[in-house]
Amino acid sequence: MTGTTYKIAVLPGDGTGPEVVAEGIKVLQAAGRAENVSLDFQHYDLGGERYLRTGEILPDSVLEELKGFDAIYLGAIGHPEVKPGILEKQLLLRLRFELDQYINLRPVKLYPGVETPIKDKGPQEIDYVVVRENSGGIYTGIGGITQKDTPHEVAVQSMVYNRHQVERCLRFAFEYTKKRAKKMTLGLVGKTNVLTYVYDLWERAFQEIGERDYPEIKRDYYHVDAACMWMIKSPEWFDVLVTGNMFGDIITDIGAITQGGLGIAAGGNINPEGVSMFEPIGGSAPKYTGKNLINPLAAISAAQMMMETLEATRVAARIERGVRRVLENDIRSLASGQMGLTTSEVGDKAAAYAAA
Numbered sequence: 001m002t003g004t005t006y007k008i009a010v011l012p013g014d015g016t017g018p019e020v021v022a023e024g025i026k027v028l029q030a031a032g033r034a035e036n037v038s039l040d041f042q043h044y045d046l047g048g049e050r051y052l053r054t055g056e057i058l059p060d061s062v063l064e065e066l067k068g069f070d071a072i073y074l075g076a077i078g079h080p081e082v083k084p085g086i087l088e089k090q091l092l093l094r095l096r097f098e099l100d101q102y103i104n105l106r107p108v109k110l111y112p113g114v115e116t117p118i119k120d121k122g123p124q125e126i127d128y129v130v131v132r133e134n135s136g137g138i139y140t141g142i143g144g145i146t147q148k149d150t151p152h153e154v155a156v157q158s159m160v161y162n163r164h165q166v167e168r169c170l171r172f173a174f175e176y177t178k179k180r181a182k183k184m185t186l187g188l189v190g191k192t193n194v195l196t197y198v199y200d201l202w203e204r205a206f207q208e209i210g211e212r213d214y215p216e217i218k219r220d221y222y223h224v225d226a227a228c229m230w231m232i233k234s235p236e237w238f239d240v241l242v243t244g245n246m247f248g249d250i251i252t253d254i255g256a257i258t259q260g261g262l263g264i265a266a267g268g269n270i271n272p273e274g275v276s277m278f279e280p281i282g283g284s285a286p287k288y289t290g291k292n293l294i295n296p297l298a299a300i301s302a303a304q305m306m307m308e309t310l311e312a313t314r315v316a317a318r319i320e321r322g323v324r325r326v327l328e329n330d331i332r333s334l335a336s337g338q339m340g341l342t343t344s345e346v347g348d349k350a351a352a353y354a355a356a
Ligand code: IPM
Pocket: 088, 089, 092, 093, 249, 281
């Protein structure tokens, strides 16, 4: 059998990013070896350190190079000495936009052995996926500020969507629901009672596409504020949720905490026709940097999503097994510093389970 080789660009980034990414690579290599899949990693030092040293954030030449990989594996962006907004916009959001990663896929899955803050809910009840639109909405930064620093200053930041962006996101969500083949239910999260232009467009497109092309998929609709309540009260209703960029950002933090928090939550920035990028949802956690105490499971789960998206399903299944077994057998708490294991020990164990 001849093996497949995947070329992966690694962006460890800032803070604890490099530590968690190293464990992810360890598990990827162990799982890949067992399936005769080889992985070729190339590291890029993008992030706060390089910016402070050289003033560069994302050189155009690097962006071009990144387009030649099968996928991108990202650690964390955010540096305590860099003003908020700079690295987020010029690195993370620029990558998402320029690579047209128009989907942000965020599974909300509670694994056995993990504590959720929701009383009386377990892995049976908390298992759904949020499809967040990732290329438009308020995040495009259309707007401006006038008469700054005067009592009359005006600030505008517009929620902008075109039909094309909405439709491609909805189609991805319908397809994903079909492929997932669980409850065969797609819920649109919007705000049609107030955002009567933008979410009216979303809702009409949702109903049209669903009725015409996906009659087998049940369609639900939730206002975003109500969705926040139901994600706590009745998460078992959900199968796949789809929403715009800003709402998706907000509700996926709620989802993350219900699945055990940022130590476990992973996401994929997906361009179904291009280069996708996978990341743990948590930030750079500066206070844990270099201490070998940060929880790497979210980064390991992001690696699993990367393999799934590249259709290396057996490698992905091994990585998931690694995560599950560590949760069942080894780790005391998901909270960094309270795991009862170091960062690298979690990676070692997950790698051993993935290889077995
Ligand atoms: C996320 C983050 C980013 C976002 C920030 C860091 C720009 O919160 O990935 O959810 O808002 O999308």
